Amino acid sequence: MRFGTLIKTLSAAAAFMAVAAAPAQAEEAGPVDSQSWTFTGPLGHYDERQLQRGLYIYQTRCQACHSLGLVRFSSLADLGWELLEGQTGEDVAKAIASNYEIPYINDDGENDTRPGVLNDTFPWALGNPKRATATYGKAPPDLSTMARSRIGGADYIYALLTGYDDAHEQPEGAYYNKVMPVIAMPNPWPADMSDFEYPDGTVPTLEQQSRDVTAFLNWAADPYLEARHKWGIVVVLYMLALTIISFFAYRIVAAQVHSRLEAEGGPEPDH
Amino acid sequence: MAGSRSPFTNPLLKGFDERLPILRAVHYSMTQHAYPKNLNYWWNFGSISGIMLLVMIVTGLFLAMHYKPSVQEDTYGINQAFRSVEHIMRDVKGGMFLRYIHSVGASFFFIAVIFHMFRSLYYGSYKAPRELLWILGCIILILMMAIAFLGYSLVWGVMSFAAAEVITQVFTAIPVLGDDILMLLRGGEDVDDALLNRFFALHFLLPFILAGVVILHILTLQTVGSNNPLGVDIKSKKDTVSFHPYYTFKDIFGLSVFFTIYLAVVAWAPERLAEAINNQPTDYNLPSHIVPEWYLLPFYAILKVFTWDLNIFGLVITGKQLGALAMGGSLGVLFLLPWLDTSPVRSARFRPLYRLAFWGFVLTCVILALVGAQTSGEAFFIPTPFGRIPLGFEAENGFVWGSTQQWGVLFMLYYFGFFIVLMPVLGLFERTRTLPASISEPVLPSSQGAGAVAAAVAVAKPMAKAD
Numbered sequence: 001m002r003f004g005t006l007i008k009t010l011s012a013a014a015a016f017m018a019v020a021a022a023p024a025q026a027e028e029a030g031p032v033d034s035q036s037w038t039f040t041g042p043l044g045h046y047d048e049r050q051l052q053r054g055l056y057i058y059q060t061r062c063q064a065c066h067s068l069g070l071v072r073f074s075s076l077a078d079l080g081w082e083l084l085e086g087q088t089g090e091d092v093a094k095a096i097a098s099n100y101e102i103p104y105i106n107d108d109g110e111n112d113t114r115p116g117v118l119n120d121t122f123p124w125a126l127g128n129p130k131r132a133t134a135t136y137g138k139a140p141p142d143l144s145t146m147a148r149s150r151i152g153g154a155d156y157i158y159a160l161l162t163g164y165d166d167a168h169e170q171p172e173g174a175y176y177n178k179v180m181p182v183i184a185m186p187n188p189w190p191a192d193m194s195d196f197e198y199p200d201g202t203v204p205t206l207e208q209q210s211r212d213v214t215a216f217l218n219w220a221a222d223p224y225l226e227a228r229h230k231w232g233i234v235v236v237l238y239m240l241a242l243t244i245i246s247f248f249a250y251r252i253v254a255a256q257v258h259s260r261l262e263a264e265g266g267p268e269p270d271h
Numbered sequence: 272m273a274g275s276r277s278p279f280t281n282p283l284l285k286g287f288d289e290r291l292p293i294l295r296a297v298h299y300s301m302t303q304h305a306y307p308k309n310l311n312y313w314w315n316f317g318s319i320s321g322i323m324l325l326v327m328i329v330t331g332l333f334l335a336m337h338y339k340p341s342v343q344e345d346t347y348g349i350n351q352a353f354r355s356v357e358h359i360m361r362d363v364k365g366g367m368f369l370r371y372i373h374s375v376g377a378s379f380f381f382i383a384v385i386f387h388m389f390r391s392l393y394y395g396s397y398k399a400p401r402e403l404l405w406i407l408g409c410i411i412l413i414l415m416m417a418i419a420f421l422g423y424s425l426v427w428g429v430m431s432f433a434a435a436e437v438i439t440q441v442f443t444a445i446p447v448l449g450d451d452i453l454m455l456l457r458g459g460e461d462v463d464d465a466l467l468n469r470f471f472a473l474h475f476l477l478p479f480i481l482a483g484v485v486i487l488h489i490l491t492l493q494t495v496g497s498n499n500p501l502g503v504d505i506k507s508k509k510d511t512v513s514f515h516p517y518y519t520f521k522d523i524f525g526l527s528v529f530f531t532i533y534l535a536v537v538a539w540a541p542e543r544l545a546e547a548i549n550n551q552p553t554d555y556n557l558p559s560h561i562v563p564e565w566y567l568l569p570f571y572a573i574l575k576v577f578t579w580d581l582n583i584f585g586l587v588i589t590g591k592q593l594g595a596l597a598m599g600g601s602l603g604v605l606f607l608l609p610w611l612d613t614s615p616v617r618s619a620r621f622r623p624l625y626r627l628a629f630w631g632f633v634l635t636c637v638i639l640a641l642v643g644a645q646t647s648g649e650a651f652f653i654p655t656p657f658g659r660i661p662l663g664f665e666a667e668n669g670f671v672w673g674s675t676q677q678w679g680v681l682f683m684l685y686y687f688g689f690f691i692v693l694m695p696v697l698g699l700f701e702r703t704r705t706l707p708a709s710i711s712e713p714v715l716p717s718s719q720g721a722g723a724v725a726a727a728v729a730v731a732k733p734m735a736k737a738d
Contacts, residue, residue: 070349072361124346142552151547224360228538236534246520246524250520250523253516253517257516257517261509
């Protein structure tokens with residue numbers, strides 16, 4: 001078994017595991033088509049304008065029921081905002097945070113709310129799991145890690161958001177979706193969206209909105225993706241260089257050892 | 272150590288070494304020990320495994336500084352353990368790298384060890400005089416499986432909870448003591464805070480015990496010496512080289528290739544090998560489809576294929592007990608391997624039938640992994656990047672031909688048959704190819720056929736060693 005065989009075996013094993021690790025999906029569910037995203041591939045990165053639009057969609061259509069309990073407002077500072085004179089990204093994040101009411105217990109020991117600060121995470125309008133369950137029968141899940149917790153990731157979320165069909169008959173309290181035929185989450189898109197517009201003037205088709213909010217949720221789940229990809233380029237180039245150098249170093253050492261073995265008959269074993 | 276004088280000339284090193292001779296122990300093992308000169312790239316995985324253990328311990332130490340083993344939920348319904356893992360990824364400087372190097376590292380640690388063990392199986396490295404070396408390796412594998420399972424539970428996601436629930440339940444299959452063992456593992460009736468805390472304590476402790484066993488494994492290796500691709504013993508100093516510089520440089524090269532792939536996965540696919548659903552905090556409901564991490568899949572398949580009870584003259588062994596027994600047996604049989612294999616020839620290069628049986632065993636592990644990953648009772652299929660290849664179908668009466676269970680039982684029989692039947696029988700009846708006289712003279716002239724038999728017998732005898 002030579003080195004070439006080893007590499008082939010390693011890569012075949014990796015390919016096999018990649019396939020084997022993806023378990024079977026629920027049988028009736030429709031296919032999740034793969035979409036093209038800016039954040040896939042070796043140099044994949046987020047489109048900051050798209051994240052801003054996604055945040056807007058999240059605020060408009062998602063946050064009445066869902067939360068982002070792991071996403072701090074401070075992380076919004078890096079979304080590439082168009083800044084006014086003297087303004088920083090942090091100021092924009094602060095302004096967004098202050099629009100939210102954060103529950104806390106005040107100095108008199110009463111339940112109260114205060115404006116959000118950078119260190120807060122996106123609050124949950126429904127308050128807590130018990131109230132959410134009492135209201136909807138099933139608590140709407142937190143969306144902080146949603147894009148990482150479904151097979152297909154962003155493709156799955158996009159397929160789900162564009163998969164509603166209200167014409168389908170469903171029992172009370174359930175809705176029809178192509179990727180999850182019986183779903184408790186109602187269609188987030190109103191029948192008439194003609195008066196809705198994006199602040200930046202992008203045409204708000206249902207697909208566009210789904211795409212933007214999906215990108216935003218992927219960012220929420222994996223905010224340091226770009227840092228990891230950049231790190232990966234540096235590290236893998238470094239490792240490749242090390243691999244090449246160590247290969248020739250090994251060959252030089254091997255040649256020396258072989259010639260010594262032939263000349264001397266090998267080093268003296270100590271036993 | 273053979274060298275009783277310090278090999279160092281630097282007064283500081285010499286003075287230290289004369290008072291505590293550990294430096295000379297390393298020096299002599301690197302420069303004076305005789306290693307076979309023909310070790311191929313498959314021998315790299317031993318040192319790679321050792322480095323992976325170090326990577327896991329170092330990253331794990333820093334992760335432990337930020338992790339909180341608490342199931343307490345906040346107002347979002349997110350438990351503290353899950354939140355602390357996300358806190359490491361989002362708020363701790365470099366934490367995302369630390370966490371992914373650790374979680375992907377678990378998979379690559381297993382990849383290295385699996386290649387290491389299959390290499391041992393192919394070249395007969397477990398045979399005399401290396402039985403203890405092999406047994407220590409099996410203990411390492413079992414410890415690794417335990418540690419990996421404990422670590423997976425710490426995330427306290429959907430699948431963490433399922434794993435903790437299902438695997439602790441396996442122990443109730445033990446008659447009489449089962450329920451007490453369950454209580455001991457869980458620290459109570461339920462999978463709860465007490466379980467998470469003791470899992471964290473054990474996940475921190477066991478790697479150091481593992482490191483201890485690894486040291487014993489290496490000491491045993493230095494005593495009995497390395498096997499080699501030909502499987503024949505070292506005959507003269509012409510057959511040998513010292514570890515340094517030849518194998519240090521070969522290992523550094525192998526390690527570089529391995530780490531290039533490993534770190535690329537960390538950068539671009541850190542969660543490709545994990546279950547996506549575990550990125551959601553648990554709500555204490557079992558998911559409809561429970562799967563362990565990929566490296567435990569073959570054993571999980573053996574655990575779950577038993578869906579019927581066995582009745583031996585009124586003594587009923589339940590399916591659960593059968594599964595637990597078989598899973599324990601599938602690991603236990605590894606310990607008996609040095610005595611089950613009756614062939615005096617080590618390397619599969621000279622054993623054509625054993626070589627076939629070996630690749631059959633590799634295929635068996637792959638099929639069992641697929642069985643472990645797929646839903647019980649449904650038609651079995653082979654996943655490929657181009658779609659599924661079905662290996663079963665549902666008949667009109669609803670009976671599934673070629674279900675995951677049926678394939679699972681078939682290949683489980685091969686798994687056990689490989690060790691219990693093929694190993695002893697092949698050794699007795701297989702016509703092996705002519706063995707070389709020594710490592711330096713790989714090809715023996717055909718006229719010396721009688722000498723080959725003598726060499727084959729000599730292989731079975733432990734290497735004569737002065738120390």
